[in-house]
Amino acid sequence: MRPKVEPRMFHMTKYTKLRLGNCFKAGLIGAILTLFSILEEGMLKIQYPIVGFIAGFFTGVFELFVYRERLRRLPFILGLLIKSVSYTAAVYVFLVFVLTVFYKLTGYANIHNILLNFVKKESVILAIQAFKGSLFIVILFQLDTLLGDGAFRRYVFGKYHIPNKQDMIFMFLDIKSSTKLAEMLGDEKYYSLIDDFFHDLSEPIIDSDAEIYKYVGDEVIICWPIEKGLTPPTAVDLYFNIKQKIRKKKEYYISRYGIIPEFKAGIHEGSVISALIGDIRKEIVYNGDVLNTTARLQEMCNELNAEVLISDSLFHKIKWTGRYAAQSQGVIQLKGKLKPFEIFSISEH
Numbered sequence: 143m144r145p146k147v148e149p150r151m152f153h154m155t156k157y158t159k160l161r162l163g164n165c166f167k168a169g170l171i172g173a174i175l176t177l178f179s180i181l182e183e184g185m186l187k188i189q190y191p192i193v194g195f196i197a198g199f200f201t202g203v204f205e206l207f208v209y210r211e212r213l214r215r216l217p218f219i220l221g222l223l224i225k226s227v228s229y230t231a232a233v234y235v236f237l238v239f240v241l242t243v244f245y246k247l248t249g250y251a252n253i254h255n256i257l258l259n260f261v262k263k264e265s266v267i268l269a270i271q272a273f274k275g276s277l278f279i280v281i282l283f284q285l286d287t288l289l290g291d292g293a294f295r296r297y298v299f300g301k302y303h304i305p306n307k308q309d310m311i312f313m314f315l316d317i318k319s320s321t322k323l324a325e326m327l328g329d330e331k332y333y334s335l336i337d338d339f340f341h342d343l344s345e346p347i348i349d350s351d352a353e354i355y356k357y358v359g360d361e362v363i364i365c366w367p368i369e370k371g372l373t374p375p376t377a378v379d380l381y382f383n384i385k386q387k388i389r390k391k392k393e394y395y396i397s398r399y400g401i402i403p404e405f406k407a408g409i410h411e412g413s414v415i416s417a418l419i420g421d422i423r424k425e426i427v428y429n430g431d432v433l434n435t436t437a438r439l440q441e442m443c444n445e446l447n448a449e450v451l452i453s454d455s456l457f458h459k460i461k462w463t464g465r466y467a468a469q470s471q472g473v474i475q476l477k478g479k480l481k482p483f484e485i486f487s488i489s490e491h
Contacts, residue, residue, distance in 0.1 A: 157348040164283075165202030171282070172198020172275040194275055197233045201276045204229055205283050211341075222280055229276040305417040311371035311456065312432055313352075313380065314440040315343075315407040316361040327399060335395075336360050339403050342391060346383040350375045355428065361440075365428070368411055376460055378488055381407050381450050408439025409452040411459070438476040439485065446471055448487035457486045467491055 176194025205225065213221045317323070317339065324332040340362060347354060351370040355363040364380070371377040384405075388395070392402045412432030419427055439451045448471070457468065468486050475482040 155345065155349050156351070157345040160348055161202075161206040164206060165199050168202035168205075168279045168283075169195040169199030171279055172196075172201070175275050175278060193233070196236065197229070197275045198279055200233050200236065201225075201229045201279045202283075204232065205280060218284070222277070222284075225280050226273055226276045229280075230273040233276075305415050307413060307415050309368040309411065310414050310428070310432070311366045311368055311377045311409065311411045312355070312428075312436045313364040313377055313407050313409045314361060314436045315364060315381070315384070315405055316440055318404040318406055318444075320360045323401065323403075326401075331399065335399050335403065338395070338398075339388070339405075342387055343384055346380055346387050350377070350380040350383065352377070352380060363433075371411070372459055372461075374461075377409050377456070378450065378452065378460060378466065381409070381488075382465075382490055406440060406443035406448070407450050408436045408441070408443065409450065409456060410436040410439060411453070411456045435476065435479065438479070442474070442476070442485070446487060448489075450488040451485050452488060454484040454486065457484075465490060 173191040173195040176197075177191045209221075209225055213224065216224070317336070323335070327335060340357065343354075343362065347364060350366075351373070352364050352366045355365045357363075366377060375383060388403060395402045410432055412430060412435070414428040414430035414432055416426065416428050418424055435453065439453065443449065443451055451471070462468070467489050469489075471485045471487055473482045473484045
């Protein structure tokens with residue numbers, strides 16, 4: 143008798159859920175923009191907001207699932223034009239196709255009339271509406287990418303205008319032997335390596351409910367509200383999930399650069415103040431001793447020959463699984479710190 147095989151359940155990652163959620167939001171924005179436009183022109187036809195939603199949704203799909211990877215190295219203006227024109231064409235063709243199928247299946251005369259209007263009378267109006275909506279949504283996506291996922295929305299609603307104290311976890315993650323790699327590859331190819339490496343961090347970072355605070359050369363600073371960084375996948379899980387992701391792409395890195403990037407990280411938790419600062423150039427910043435301490439931990443990885451170093455305060459808050467081995471590196475006086483504290487190195491079994 144054959145053993146019963148349980149059907150495999152479809153698993154959607156947080157990264158995919160986030161992107162689909164953003165596609166739906168883009169659809170709502172498209173519908174709202176189209177509704178405002180037709181009200182200004184004294185028209186009220188239900189098909190226009192529907193077109194706006196479809197245009198926005200498909201703009202999000204193409205932007206996040208198709209073009210973000212393929213066009214990420216193009217100049218902004220060129221990429222913006224290519225995206226908006228192709229989105230407009232795709233939406234128009236899709237609508238005509240759907241309406242044609244519905245008409246063939248139902249024979250409903252009203253659908254046929256709408257289809258004729260789309261093809262003959264209203265095609266230019268619809269194309270213009272779809273193009274404007276796509277253009278606006280692409281710009282919003284670019285702003286969200288520039289500031290960090292969700293940061294633009296929080297900025298619009300005024301979260302950073304008043305200094306806010308919160309407990310957070312920070313990870314300083316740095317490529318090993320960066321000077322040697324830059325000399326070996328040359329400046330342009332080394333920049334391309336960093337770009338590819340940072341790009342590959344996106345999915346595991348989103349799946350860990352983390353955010354990228356900033357890039358500093360070949361180093362990335364990642365952060366979590368403390369409750370999220372302690373919930374699986376934890377801050378420590380993220381480091382090894384990134385390592386797993388880079389392993390999966392080892393053939394790409396070897397064929398393009400002749401090496402597989404290696405990295406190290408320091409992780410620590412504590413209170414910070416977040417606020418918007420600056421005048422002619424504004425920036426969302428975190429201030430607190432936790433950042434200096436995390437940077438020092440990352441610097442000590444080379445000295446202690448460790449992949450990951452974490453503070454004792456964070457070590458005792460994480461619920462450990464059998465995936466890792468922890469080793470105390472003793473009580474150490476970090477540069478710039480008044481009090482020594484114990485640190486731990488973490489590795490996989």
